[in-house]
Amino acid sequence: MESHSPVVVCKEVTRVYRQGSQEVHALRGLNMEVAVGEFTAICGPSGSGKTTLLNVIGALDRPSGGQVLLEGRDLAALSQRERSHLRRDRIGFVFQAYNLMPVLTAYENAEMVLALQGVDIEERRERVEGLLADVGLAGMEHRTPDELSGGQQQRVAIARAIAADPAVVLADEPTANLDSENATNLLDIMEQQNRERRVTFLFSTHDPRVMERARRIVRVVDGRVETDERRT
Amino acid sequence: MSFALWTMILYSGLMSWYLRDMEATIVDLEVGDLQVHALDYRDDPSLHTRIDDAEALLQQLRAAGYRATARLLAHGLAAADESSAGVAFFGIDVPSDAQVSLVHEHLLEGSWLDPADSHGVVLGRRLARMLAVDPGEEIVVLSQGTDGAMAADLFNVRGILENVGPEVDRGGVFMPAATFRELFVLPTGVHQIVVRRPADTELDVAAEAVRAAASGLDVRTWRDLMPTLASFMDSARGALVMMVVIVYVAIAVLVLNAMLMTVFERIRELGVLKALGVSPGGILGLMFAEMVIVTAMAIALGVALGAPTLHYLATEGFELTSLAGTSVMGVAMSSTWHADMSAETFAVPIGVLILIVTLATSYPALKAAFIDPVRAIHHR
Ligand SMILES: Nc1ncnc2c1ncn2[C@@H]1O[C@H](COP(=O)(O)OP(=O)(O)O)[C@@H](O)[C@H]1O
Ligand SMILES: [Mg+2]
Numbered sequence: 243m244e245s246h247s248p249v250v251v252c253k254e255v256t257r258v259y260r261q262g263s264q265e266v267h268a269l270r271g272l273n274m275e276v277a278v279g280e281f282t283a284i285c286g287p288s289g290s291g292k293t294t295l296l297n298v299i300g301a302l303d304r305p306s307g308g309q310v311l312l313e314g315r316d317l318a319a320l321s322q323r324e325r326s327h328l329r330r331d332r333i334g335f336v337f338q339a340y341n342l343m344p345v346l347t348a349y350e351n352a353e354m355v356l357a358l359q360g361v362d363i364e365e366r367r368e369r370v371e372g373l374l375a376d377v378g379l380a381g382m383e384h385r386t387p388d389e390l391s392g393g394q395q396q397r398v399a400i401a402r403a404i405a406a407d408p409a410v411v412l413a414d415e416p417t418a419n420l421d422s423e424n425a426t427n428l429l430d431i432m433e434q435q436n437r438e439r440r441v442t443f444l445f446s447t448h449d450p451r452v453m454e455r456a457r458r459i460v461r462v463v464d465g466r467v468e469t470d471e472r473r474t
Numbered sequence: 475m476s477f478a479l480w481t482m483i484l485y486s487g488l489m490s491w492y493l494r495d496m497e498a499t500i501v502d503l504e505v506g507d508l509q510v511h512a513l514d515y516r517d518d519p520s521l522h523t524r525i526d527d528a529e530a531l532l533q534q535l536r537a538a539g540y541r542a543t544a545r546l547l548a549h550g551l552a553a554a555d556e557s558s559a560g561v562a563f564f565g566i567d568v569p570s571d572a573q574v575s576l577v578h579e580h581l582l583e584g585s586w587l588d589p590a591d592s593h594g595v596v597l598g599r600r601l602a603r604m605l606a607v608d609p610g611e612e613i614v615v616l617s618q619g620t621d622g623a624m625a626a627d628l629f630n631v632r633g634i635l636e637n638v639g640p641e642v643d644r645g646g647v648f649m650p651a652a653t654f655r656e657l658f659v660l661p662t663g664v665h666q667i668v669v670r671r672p673a674d675t676e677l678d679v680a681a682e683a684v685r686a687a688a689s690g691l692d693v694r695t696w697r698d699l700m701p702t703l704a705s706f707m708d709s710a711r712g713a714l715v716m717m718v719v720i721v722y723v724a725i726a727v728l729v730l731n732a733m734l735m736t737v738f739e740r741i742r743e744l745g746v747l748k749a750l751g752v753s754p755g756g757i758l759g760l761m762f763a764e765m766v767i768v769t770a771m772a773i774a775l776g777v778a779l780g781a782p783t784l785h786y787l788a789t790e791g792f793e794l795t796s797l798a799g800t801s802v803m804g805v806a807m808s809s810t811w812h813a814d815m816s817a818e819t820f821a822v823p824i825g826v827l828i829l830i831v832t833l834a835t836s837y838p839a840l841k842a843a844f845i846d847p848v849r850a851i852h853h854r
Contacts, residue, residue, distance in 0.1 A: 293852075302749055302848050323753065330751020337749075337851055340742040355750055402750075 334403025479776030524663030550617025565654025584609030745850025
């Protein structure tokens with residue numbers, strides 16, 4: 243039943259930043275939906291509102307107007323605490339950089355969300371060891387982030403984001419700090435997870451090679467959806 | 475932080491010993507806790523102004539758990555060979571005086587009074603030097619008895635005291651009470667009763683109790699008798715507290731600064747944690763957990779450094795040979811300075827440290843807990 247209703251719904255979403263007397267309209271009535279199992283890229287020029295959109299969908303930021311639904315729940319109706327729990331339980335995050343806790347090992351970083359949820363240690367081990375192997379980090383579980391390459395760090399972040407079976411993984415320019423080989427590699431892993439586990443990905447990028455890999459490309463310009471293109 | 479704690483433990487140990495030693499010197503050697511005189515005696519110390527029924531009062535006080543002894547006081551002259559000096563005579567009840575005062579333990583040379591030796595006296599240190607007498611030699615004593623006639627006699631110097639207090643050092647001549655009574659023709663009455671309170675009784679409480687027992691008499695505490703010293707000691711204690719406060723404020727500022735730096739340096743990490751759903755309470759917990767670990771290590775190190783040093787000072791002390799025999803505001807200094815070592819010497823600095831660190835951590839921790847994840851993650 244849930245698989246037929248969209249995971250994310252944005253209706254006429256606006257976001258206005260106030261900087262002193264100036265107003266910046268980052269989102270200007272944006273509409274879009276994301277269905278379960280999609281692999282969607284949000285692209286657009288710098289400053290078009292991609293980061294703002296992902297923050298609003300991820301319950302990190304509140305829209306100035308319009309409505310955002312996650313699995314049918316209106317984010318505006320949630321308290322601070324409920325939003326925090328929603329992020330922990332239903333959303334996976336991959337940021338552009340500095341995703342990981344530098345004092346924790348790859349394994350500890352990957353199991354962090356599960357630990358926050360209170361999942362017991364045995365179950366955590368089962369899930370996280372398999373996941374780290376899937377993202378190509380078998381044998382590197384005990385390295386700290388500074389002993390991993392940038393690409394490896396992003397893969398740990400992907401493992402952490404999908405470990406708790408979220409409704410959607412939001413990734414804001416996950417490949418921006420990677421060279422093309424590592425970027426391709428990361429996309430391979432994301433695609434594989436999308437195919438094998440039906441993980442819903444919504445990621446932003448302005449790299450044409452990354453866009454090519456998406457099955458749906460939403461182009462955002464000036465805070466609105468300009469084109470929405472599905473490929474087979 | 476450890477170093478500050480170490481300093482504080484040592485400093486409070488040393489100062490607390492110093493002040494306690496000073497008070498002990500005053501109380502043990504000089505004036506006792508309380509003194510009782512006849513009403514006019516302190517304004518006009520005359521041989522004739524006496525407490526008549528001393529024995530009843532002494533018994534009443536002793537029955538109530540106080541230690542007390544009666545003393546006879548007079549002034550006069552002492553001479554040996556060519557030199558002479560003004561002196562203060564103390565006629566004491568040898569057995570009960572030893573319960574009240576530690577003067578008898580502070581002999582530099584010779585021995586203390588013996589009631590059987592009616593012509594043996596003990597002199598203050600500077601008086602003995604002025605008269606150039608050693609134990610075994612003789613002095614002549616001159617004064618006026620209650621009968622108005624000249625009181626004069628020849629005495630044997632049995633012993634010479636260490637520094638105990640300026641009055642005794644310069645002119646103290648101790649003799650058994652019976653000898654005093656004979657010399658001054660004074661069959662009854664005493665001039666002064668020196669009282670020591672039980673250890674668990676506060677000075678004010680003791681003063682009230684003694685006043686109730688000694689109606690019609692003048693009762694004073696050592697603080698009343700030596701007001702400048704008492705206030706010097708109070709302000710020294712105040713200075714100790716001030717010093718401690720300053721050090722702790724400095725620690726607080728350091729901790730506050732360090733924690734703010736930590737928050738600033740880890741702002742992106744904190745942002746990611748909040749984005750992943752860690753609650754403000756969880757972040758507070760993390761910040762305090764870190765502080766607890768750091769503080770616990772600092773305390774362990776501070777105590778590890780402080781305990782042996784303090785133990786050494788408490789048992790060995792450090793020699794103040796250069797200060798031996800000097801006095802601070804008229805109170806004789808001990809020749810070695812020790813430190814107090816008690817649970818309190820540690821507990822107070824540690825307790826205050828924990829309190830200060832907790833307070834200083836609160837603001838940065840709250841700041842971290844309520845950080846906006848979006849701004850933190852994109853912080854550059
Ligand atoms: N915190 C902010 N305060 C003010 N303006 C902001 C803030 N964040 C973003 N903006 C502005 O909003 C617009 C959209 O930004 P953003 O969502 O970061 O775009 P993108 O991620 O597509 O580059 C830009 O014009 C940017 O300058
Ligand atoms: Mg952006």
